[in-house]
Amino acid sequence: MIAGVTRELRAEAERANERRVLALAGDRDRGIDAAYDAVEAAGIVSDDVSIVSTREGFRFEEHRPRHADELLGRTREAVILDCHEQFVPNALGRAVGAVDGGGLLILLTPALDDWPGIRDRFDDSLAVPPYRVDDVTGRFRERLASTLRTHPGVALGALGDDPDGDVLERDGLTGAGRGTDTGTRPTEADGDAAAGPSAPPDARFPAAAYAACRTDDQSRALRAFEALADPESAVVVESDRGRGKSSAAGLAAGALALGGDDVLVTAPGFRNAAEVFARARELIEGEADGERGGVDRDDRTGDATDRDLRTPAGGRVRFLPPAAAAEAAGEADTAVVDEAAALPVRLLEGFLDAPSVAFCTTVHGYEGAGRGFAVRFRERLLDSRFAVRDVRLDEPIRYARNDPVEAWASRALLLDARPAVDEAVADATVDDATYRALDPADLLADETLLGEAFGLLVAAHYRTEPNDLARLLDAPNLVARALVADGRVVAVALLAREGGLDAATRREMYEGERVRGNMVPDVLTSQLRDEAAAGPRGLRTVRIATHHALRDAGFGSRLLDEVHAEFGDDGAGDGGDRVDYFSVGYGATPRLLRFWRRAGYRTAHLSTTRNDASGEHSAVMLRPVTAAGRDLLDRHAAAFRDRERDGLSDAHRDVDPDVVRGALRACAAPVAVDLTETEWRSVVGASVGPGMYDSAPGAFRDLALAALIEGGDAADLDDREERLLVRKVLQGRPWESVADDLGFVSTSACRRALGDAAAPLVERYGTEFALAERERFTDD
Structure with a gap:
């Protein structure tokens, strides 16, 4: 039975240049045997097959489920995904993406009726303390099983104890390719049909x-990339997954490097740019072979992990992580940003310093995460000095346009999840929106609700994966809440329960053990050395998103207000739902710091290093509810204040001054200004007399910290004066650097401005002695 249906599936897939899925449900050992039979019946040699499994010893190329990323950029005739023991949704996405047109994805699963109730190693990862694996649900697999039973192009076999007991529930045949050759892939025997597009004259x-x-789509993209040879040119390439945008970018990068250009490539991770480098390397090596009549492998540019390819003309293609690349963009001839939608807008703006720049982004699928690129950064790009060329790729590279497996994967993993269309929410108002819980059972039963809610979460964040969909549906520590207007989701929040851990777990965390799913307690305990921090119960905002058509209209604030009321502020969270504090951790920007401060959150920590992808320092903020929550915030606000007094001239010396201002403004621990008479003489002298800042930098530091925590209005400081206090007094940067950063005409003018800024500090914090000292210089 298995051999027969496999031969038919393979034949139809090859005729239509499409892919097919063969799901073998039942006993694992029988499934593995059946998979071997299927590969043999399909006529696929073992070298063209990969298997993803926790087991070893197969005659196929092997990958572990947690390392299925190794399939990225690979092309295989068949991929076998063993879903027993450890089914990782990310691995399913990688496996589908590796199957070539005419190929098969073979799934080995438990019996579909039983699968949702079976817990495996992936479920263990969802059972974050204090929850246990029995608390994890199987809704993601229930939904996946439903798609296997209903979607075109999926054959389903129920395996018995022996081959005679196998039952074919679906043959997966669609009738595609019968009587026509339109979908067939060209071969070398077809001559020019197999050759790529020719170069324009x-x-x-x-x-x-x-x-x-x-x-032809790729050729058009490559033609557009030629503009990058000219300064002040920008190219934007958009496509769905599998359309070859990264390949086109790689060919362009290689061509520019062959001409002597320094091409700087970045992406959220090097694996995202692997195809860019693979195609650049092939082109560079091919041209070198042609010029030299072939070269030894040792003389070539390197293997698949090379991040710096060199050419005889002195050009290069090199990779840097996003934050480092944004800083170095102005030094290259061209910058190429792959998966640009997965990077924050603030970081993308750094690439506008490059002489020419290309942004490549996925339209649908998780790589195309943030709407920030499409909505906000596009406006910035169009207003810049660059002449912008747009290209869209629609034609799939490795399989036919209507491939049913692409549609199945998009549905099963919600790769095409998106918010409601703009027109459907255009008239929504905050007052008319309804607050509701997004119970996983409701999401499972309503595809539109699930798609809109998850689409908003994807759009709000630059890194979302299939595993996140499973967490939303199955993880016991996560809850989701939304605002709905006229039946459409207009704002959504994903929340994680944290803390409430027993003494033994807290001790392990303090001694260095990582405790999954408890991000804020882990930071406060292991990094900041507070063993009691994981005792109080918290609710962390993992993500919060408002429909892009309703930005800045108050929906996010309203949603947070409702969450606060439900779980804490109004005491409505009975039955174990009430928490001791709310928390959030995020890449700190001035805008986000203001948003969370206005929502009642206060700073507990600012990371000492930047996130490689976002280029931002992460902030942790708390909003207390109970006495236990207030005690937690009080001690960590005080610790943050004390760390920053010295840390701003050390680990935080290069942090954006507006981020420093925002983090300090949201600190709940005031500074007690207690200066000696000698220190006051120096401060007063610097502000209204002949004194100098350098005579008492510590005194100025205490005053600056107090003023910034209290807020500029209280001390009568404007924005530039506050930035001056950060840059010079707290971060201790050289006068020349401070004057240049803040736009002073000279260092002397910068010094005078610091003295002027000290005057209101004397007025606000000065003792009787300090005020009397000031009178000596101000009396007529």
Whole structure:
């Protein structure tokens, strides 16, 4: 039975240049045997097959479920995904993406009726303390099983104890490709049909680059990339997954490097840019072979992990992580940003310093996360000095346009999840919106609700994966809340229960053990050395998103107010739901710091290093509810205040002054200004007399910290004066650097401005002695 249906599936897939799924449900050992039979019946050699499994000893290429990223950029005739023992949703996405047109994805699963109730190693990862694996649900697998039973292109076999007991529930055949060759992939026997598009007569890139294109869409993108050879040119390439945008970018990068250019490439991670480097390397090596009549492997540019490719003309293609690349963009000839939608807008703006720049982004799928690129950064780009060219790729590279497996994967993993269309929410108002819980059972029963809610979460964050969908549906520590207007989701919050851990677990955390799913307690305990921090119960905002058509209209604040009322502020959270504090951790920007401060959150920590992808320092903020929550905030606010007095001239010396201002303004621990008479003489002298800042920098530091925590209005300081206090007094930067950063005409003017800024500090915090000292210089 299995052999017969596999032969038919394979034949139809090859005729239509599409892919097919063969799901084998039942006993694991029988499934593995059946998978071998299926590969043999399909006529696929073992070298063209990969298996993802926790077991070893197969004759196929092997990958562990947690390391399925190794399949990225690979093309396989068949991939076998063993879903027994450890089913990782991310691995399913990687496995689907690796199957070539005409190929098969073979799934080995437990019996579909039983699968949702089976707990495995992935479920263990969802059972974050204090929850246990029995608290994890199986809704994600229930939904996945439903798609296997209903979606076109999926064959389903129920395995018995022996082959005679196998039952074919679905044959997966769609009728595609019968009587036509339109979907068939060209082969070398077809001559010119297999060759890539030819180069335009006036092409600036090598003909080999165009010959390497697989579709006319790719050729058009490559033609647009030629503009990068000219300064002040920008190219934006958008596509769905699997359309070859990264390949086109790699060919362009290689061509520019062959011409002597320094091409700087970045992406959220190097694995995201692996295809860019693979295609750049192939082009560079191919041109070198042509010029030299072939070169030894040792003389070539390197292997698949190379992050710096060199050319005989002195050009190069090099990779840097996003934050470092944004800082170095102005030093390169061209910057190429792959998966640009997965990076924050603030970081993307750094690439506008490059002489020319390309932004490549996925339209649908998790890589195309943030709407920030499409909505906010596009406006910034169009207003810049760059001449912008847009290209969209629609034609799939490795399989036909209507491939049913692409549609199945998009549905099963919600790769095409998106918020409601703008027109559907355009008239929504905060007052008319209804607050509701997004119970996982309701999400499972309502695909529209699930798609809109998850689409908002994807759009709000630059890194979302299939595993996150499973967490939303199954993780016991997560809850979701939303605002709904006219039946459409307009704002959503994903919340994680944290803390409430027993003494033994707290001790392990303090001694260095990582406790999953308790981000804020872990930071406060292991990094900040507070063993009691994981005792109080918290509710952390993992993500909060408002529909992009309703930004800045108050929906996010209203949603938070409702969450606060439900779980704490109004005491409505009975039955074990009430928490001791609310928390949030995020990449700190001035805008976000203001938002969370206005929502009642106060700073407990600012990370000492930047996130590689966002380029931002992470802030942790708390909003207490109970006495236990207030005690937790009080001690960590005081610790934060004391750390920053010295840390701003050390680990935080390069933090954006507006981020420092925002973090300190949200600190709940005031500074007690207690200066000696000698220190007051120096401060007063610097502000209204002949004194100097350098005679008492510690005194100025105490005053600056007090003023920034209390807020500029209280001390009568404007924005530039506050930035001056941060840059010079707290971060201890050289006068020349401070004057340049803040736009002073000279260091002397900068010094005078600091003296002027000290005058209101004397007025606000000065003792009787200090005020009397001031009178000596101000009396007529």
